[in-house]
Amino acid sequence: MKYYLAHITITLRKAILDVQGKTVENALHSLHMPALSNVRIGKHIELDVHAPDKETAQDLVEDACRKLLANLVMEDYSVDILEPRKNGQMK
Template sequence: MFISKIRVTLRKSILDPQGKAVEHAIASMGFRAVEDVRMGKYIELKVNGATEEEARKMTEEVCGRLLANPVMEDYHFEIEKCP
């Protein structure tokens, strides 16, 4: 069994108002060194009874077709062996 750890982020060219709001909140907490906050989604999924290659392919397809909007978002993932 493998676990896919997926990060879906807005493309750099897309405005991120939620990130901006968090950035202001962090600044108002006194952390002036923090800048350029970007918010995204994090998804973990377990893939059962497959090889690592199959798990990777399946994750790729799930990301492209369901989890990420290819016009506005990028995705990255790692596959880890589940103990």
């Protein structure tokens, strides 16, 4: 059993109006940054997964996304599992 690090990105679906993103975009334009547009804000979640292999870790995290972390009606998720290195740090 090893500890994997999982990076999860949860984003609002394209068809859903992102009010928070629109507000941030207006604020950026007020701060004289007109080059930035189409701001969309989502969640970034990092967690440790105790699992025998990478596939099991991926399954566990996707299960958590479906059951708790993401609202599948409005949001999409993507999961990235990082291998633990021998010295205990993640690559």
